[in-house]
Amino acid sequence: MLFFKSYLLPRIIQYIVVILIGTTVVFVVPRLMPTDPVQKTLELVALQGTYIDPEAVEKLRETLKELYGLKGTLFEQYIAFWKRLFKGDFGPSFAQFPTPVMDLIRISLPWTTVLLLLTTTLSWVIGNILGGLAGYFSNQRWARVLEGVAMVIRPVPYYIVALGLLIIFAFAFPIFPVGGGLSVGRELHLTLDLLLDIVRHAFLPALSLVLVGSSVWFMTMRLLVSNIVREDYVLYAQVGGISDREIVFRYTIRNALLPQITGLALSLGQIFSGALITEQVFAYPGLGTLLYNSVSRGDYNLLMGITLLSIIGIATGVLIIDLIYPLFDPRIRYR
Amino acid sequence: MFSAIKDLLKYDKRFTFGFSVMTLMIFLAILSFFSPYDPKVWNVVPRDMPPSLKHLLGTTSMGQDVFWLATYAIRNSLLLSVIAVIISRVIAILLGLITGYKGGFLDRFLMTINDSFVILPLLPILILIASVIKGALNINNLGILLGIFGWAWDARVLRSQILSLREREFTYTAKLSGMKTLSIIIKEYLPFIIPLIMATAMNNMLWVIGMEVTLAILGLSSLEIPTLGTMIHWSVNSQSLLLGIWWWILTPVFICILLFISLYMLSVSISEFLDPRTRLQRIEVMKG
Numbered sequence: 001m002l003f004f005k006s007y008l009l010p011r012i013i014q015y016i017v018v019i020l021i022g023t024t025v026v027f028v029v030p031r032l033m034p035t036d037p038v039q040k041t042l043e044l045v046a047l048q049g050t051y052i053d054p055e056a057v058e059k060l061r062e063t064l065k066e067l068y069g070l071k072g073t074l075f076e077q078y079i080a081f082w083k084r085l086f087k088g089d090f091g092p093s094f095a096q097f098p099t100p101v102m103d104l105i106r107i108s109l110p111w112t113t114v115l116l117l118l119t120t121t122l123s124w125v126i127g128n129i130l131g132g133l134a135g136y137f138s139n140q141r142w143a144r145v146l147e148g149v150a151m152v153i154r155p156v157p158y159y160i161v162a163l164g165l166l167i168i169f170a171f172a173f174p175i176f177p178v179g180g181g182l183s184v185g186r187e188l189h190l191t192l193d194l195l196l197d198i199v200r201h202a203f204l205p206a207l208s209l210v211l212v213g214s215s216v217w218f219m220t221m222r223l224l225v226s227n228i229v230r231e232d233y234v235l236y237a238q239v240g241g242i243s244d245r246e247i248v249f250r251y252t253i254r255n256a257l258l259p260q261i262t263g264l265a266l267s268l269g270q271i272f273s274g275a276l277i278t279e280q281v282f283a284y285p286g287l288g289t290l291l292y293n294s295v296s297r298g299d300y301n302l303l304m305g306i307t308l309l310s311i312i313g314i315a316t317g318v319l320i321i322d323l324i325y326p327l328f329d330p331r332i333r334y335r
Numbered sequence: 336m337f338s339a340i341k342d343l344l345k346y347d348k349r350f351t352f353g354f355s356v357m358t359l360m361i362f363l364a365i366l367s368f369f370s371p372y373d374p375k376v377w378n379v380v381p382r383d384m385p386p387s388l389k390h391l392l393g394t395t396s397m398g399q400d401v402f403w404l405a406t407y408a409i410r411n412s413l414l415l416s417v418i419a420v421i422i423s424r425v426i427a428i429l430l431g432l433i434t435g436y437k438g439g440f441l442d443r444f445l446m447t448i449n450d451s452f453v454i455l456p457l458l459p460i461l462i463l464i465a466s467v468i469k470g471a472l473n474i475n476n477l478g479i480l481l482g483i484f485g486w487a488w489d490a491r492v493l494r495s496q497i498l499s500l501r502e503r504e505f506t507y508t509a510k511l512s513g514m515k516t517l518s519i520i521i522k523e524y525l526p527f528i529i530p531l532i533m534a535t536a537m538n539n540m541l542w543v544i545g546m547e548v549t550l551a552i553l554g555l556s557s558l559e560i561p562t563l564g565t566m567i568h569w570s571v572n573s574q575s576l577l578l579g580i581w582w583w584i585l586t587p588v589f590i591c592i593l594l595f596i597s598l599y600m601l602s603v604s605i606s607e608f609l610d611p612r613t614r615l616q617r618i619e620v621m622k623g
Contacts, residue, residue: 306459
């Protein structure tokens, strides 16, 4: 019971607050807009020059208000907004009317989810193992080289790294395709050939995510381990003749992993944002490219749907990490 | 302060690197005031010229000189990041001080909100906002927007520093001798957290410039104002890579990378300078 009250309850409250703040921002921002979208659309119709019955204009205004969710007082709009959210209804897409936004998202979501899960896990594991080794053997030459490389890659944003890889591996040395998720004209039959094609297309986006991601984890892990190495118990283990390998993996990395798990939860939002922009560079058919298309076509409903969904997705991901955290940290389990 | 910079320049190569690159960037930004061309006017020089003595870094497909355009871009990007950094510093310092010093329910309440902003995926939200107020996103507004969203992580960092300062001996001494809370914070704590604020400011600047690039690539900021982001946007949109006009795209990309690395190194070396353990090591180095 104490475990529930002191560990689980704050996490669940946090979850609700994240979603509440995120959705409220999404709700409020468009309503601060200086121009009225309904008026703007009506003006566009009027500009076309044909005569429209004033009564029909009024009707059109009502329909548009309904479409944009602008009916009633602000409070009523807010309630209606939440009702639609619970039903998972983000309205129709403006650019591809009348396809529901949800349908468009459903097509691209698996691409992003698989890419993101794979690269996040991979970069977390690679970064932590290499960082742990480099922190423990910090005087070795290879550790310094690794640190130098990670230090250069770490601060560069995903977009620039992706662009750099694209320049090198798709234009200068055309080994990998310039973009897309599949070769043009391919049908979705489950064959080995198709799988290879998907991997070939996903390789560069994945590589850029892993490169940046693992150097981020590398830098923090190296710092954590280089502090742990100075602890007395490590010296004791060394004096006691335990092999370096065992000390690194069983005593130092393991002890430094806990803050890294918390770090993973906290940086999930940033990783996700990075993945969106990387997808756009490689025209990978996931949420990022969908987001980019919705921006360039002014498809407001789709934009809002993706934003809301990503907020909920990230918050849920963080909650899941928080919930499995006690499995790794016995101090929380036995409290 | 100046002795600290002198120390860092002498003993930390990363700081030397970051410091010299930043000095170079600021020099280039100042140079933009002496530019012979107006960055908003097209076709002032022949198009698509490769780098030469007359046009140091070549020209663009819109007939602009890449070198002088880049100086404007650096100036605007730096200006934008300074605006955003100042705004987010004010919010982060206030929040960090209040939550760290007061504690209790207020602390828990504000930190829950703070953590929400840490977790939220900011890119889609910023894209949504930017596409709503498109056109109005000039340097100032974009700076304000990024400032409003960029404080959460740093407020957390500052709070933990204040938490540790609050438990130190001198806080009790100050309190018992009747010092007011505000003057304790300003006189006693601020000197401790100023270097930390500097380090987080560098990191935040990095984030702001990166975010500006991202938004500009998506075509969401005012594209006629030259920034590092809009420069990349135009060169990518004009297919400069396929046409082989590499000097146009590589210039802003290279400047970005240099800027990011130097800011990061400055931030790392300042925060390591603060760490008492590395300070001991440094003293040993100085001695012998």
